[in-house]
Amino acid sequence: MNFFKKIFSSEKKETLDKGLEQTKTSFFSKLSKAVAGKAKVDDEVLDNLEEVLVSSDVGVNTTLKIIERIEERVARDKYLGTDELNKILREEIASLLSETNSGEASEFEIPANKKPYVIMVVGVNGVGKTTTIGKLAYQFKKSGYKVVLGAADTFRAAAIDQLQVWADRVGVPIVRQQMGSDPASVAFDTLQSAVSQDADVVIIDTAGRLHNKVNLMNELTKVKRVMQKVVEDAPHDVLLVLDGSTGQNAFEQAKQFTAATEVSCLAVTKLDGTAKGGVVIGISDQFQIPVKYIGIGEGIEDLQVFNKYEFVDSFFK
Numbered sequence: 051m052n053f054f055k056k057i058f059s060s061e062k063k064e065t066l067d068k069g070l071e072q073t074k075t076s077f078f079s080k081l082s083k084a085v086a087g088k089a090k091v092d093d094e095v096l097d098n099l100e101e102v103l104v105s106s107d108v109g110v111n112t113t114l115k116i117i118e119r120i121e122e123r124v125a126r127d128k129y130l131g132t133d134e135l136n137k138i139l140r141e142e143i144a145s146l147l148s149e150t151n152s153g154e155a156s157e158f159e160i161p162a163n164k165k166p167y168v169i170m171v172v173g174v175n176g177v178g179k180t181t182t183i184g185k186l187a188y189q190f191k192k193s194g195y196k197v198v199l200g201a202a203d204t205f206r207a208a209a210i211d212q213l214q215v216w217a218d219r220v221g222v223p224i225v226r227q228q229m230g231s232d233p234a235s236v237a238f239d240t241l242q243s244a245v246s247q248d249a250d251v252v253i254i255d256t257a258g259r260l261h262n263k264v265n266l267m268n269e270l271t272k273v274k275r276v277m278q279k280v281v282e283d284a285p286h287d288v289l290l291v292l293d294g295s296t297g298q299n300a301f302e303q304a305k306q307f308t309a310a311t312e313v314s315c316l317a318v319t320k321l322d323g324t325a326k327g328g329v330v331i332g333i334s335d336q337f338q339i340p341v342k343y344i345g346i347g348e349g350i351e352d353l354q355v356f357n358k359y360e361f362v363d364s365f366f367k
C-alpha cells in the first residue's frame with residue numbers, strides 16, 4: 051500500500067513540476083539577471099530581487115515580507131553569496147507559508163461526519179469552475195465516495211450541458227433543470243436527490259455572471275439558504291475558483307469575493323501554460339482562507355490537493 055502511495059505521489063510531483071515549468075523558467079531567468087556579475091547579496095541585489103518577485107506575481111505585500119527576511123539573513127551574514135540566494139529564497143518562502151493558514155490535506159478526502167458533504171463552487175465566469183467540479187468529482191469517486199453534481203448555473207444553456215459532459219465522463223449523477231430556472235431550486239433538488247441516494251458528496255456549480263454583482267451575491271445567498279432546508283449546515287465548503295493565469299487579477303477577485311460572501315477555501319486554476327504561478331505564493335500568504343486545490347491542465351487528472359511545501363519545492367527545483 052505504501053509502495054503505491056509513493057508511486058502516486060512521485061507521479062503527482064512530476065505533474066506539478068511540469069505544470070509549473072513556465073513559471074519557473076521565467077522566474078529563474080529573471081533571477082539570474084538580477085544577480086548577474088554579483089558575488090554577494092547586497093542592496094542592489096535585494097532591489098533587483100524585489101522586482102523579480104513582484105513581476106512574478108507574488109504580490110507586493112508578500113514580496114516585502116520575503117525581502118525583509120532575506121535582509122535579516124544578510125545582516126547576520128554579510129558575505130552571503132548570490133549562489134546561495136536560491137536556497138535561501140526557498141527556505142524563507144517555505145517558512146513564511148508555514149506561518150499562514152493550516153488545515154492542509156494531502157488527499158482528496160471529505161470529513162466523515164457530514165453526509166452528504168456539500169461543496170458550493172463560486173467564482174467569476176471562465177475561471178474554471180465547471181472543469182474543477184469535473185476533476186473533483188473524478189477524484190472523489192476514485193477515493194470511493196458517492197458523488198452527485200448539481201447544475202445550478204442556469205444562466206446559460208451551455209453551462210448545464212458542459213456539466214453534463216463532465217458528469218458522463220466521470221460517471222456520476224447530475225441534477226439539472228431547464229436553462230433560466232431558479233438556481234436555488236436546482237440546488238434544493240440536488241440535495242434532496244443526494245440524501246435519498248445516500249450520497250457522500252454534493253458539488254454545486256453556480257453562475258459566474260449575472261446582470262450585476264449584487265444580483266450574483268444575492269443569488270448565492272439564496273442558494274445557500276434554500277439548501278439549508280434539506281441539509282441544515284450546508285454548504286460545508288464554499289470553494290472560490292480563481293484563474294491563476296490572470297496573476298494579480300486573481301488576487302483582486304479573491305479580495306472582492308471574500309468581502310461579499312463567505313468563502314471557506316480556494317482553488318487556483320490554469321497554472322500550466324502561464325508564467326504567473328507565483329501568485330499562489332502571494333494568495334496563500336495573504337488570505338486567511340486556504341488554497342485547497344490547484345489546476346494544472348485541462349485533463350481529468352489535472353487537479354491536485356495543494357501542498358505548500360511540495361509547491362515551493364517544485365518551484366525551486
Ligand SMILES: Nc1nc2c(ncn2[C@@H]2O[C@H](COP(=O)(O)OP(=O)(O)OP(=O)(O)O)[C@@H](O)[C@H]2O)c(=O)[nH]1
Pocket residue numbers: 173174175176177178179180181182203209257258259319320321322323344345346347348352
Ligand atoms: N490549461 C488549463 N485550462 C483550464 C484549467 N481549468 C480550466 N481550464 C479551461 O478554462 C476554460 C474555462 O473553464 P470552465 O470550467 O468552463 O470555467 P467556468 O468558471 O465554469 O466558466 P463559466 O461557466 O463560463 O462561468 C475551459 O476551456 C477549461 O478547459 C487548468 O487548470 N488548466
Ligand SMILES: [Mg+2]
Pocket residue numbers: 179180181203209212255
Ligand atoms: Mg461553468
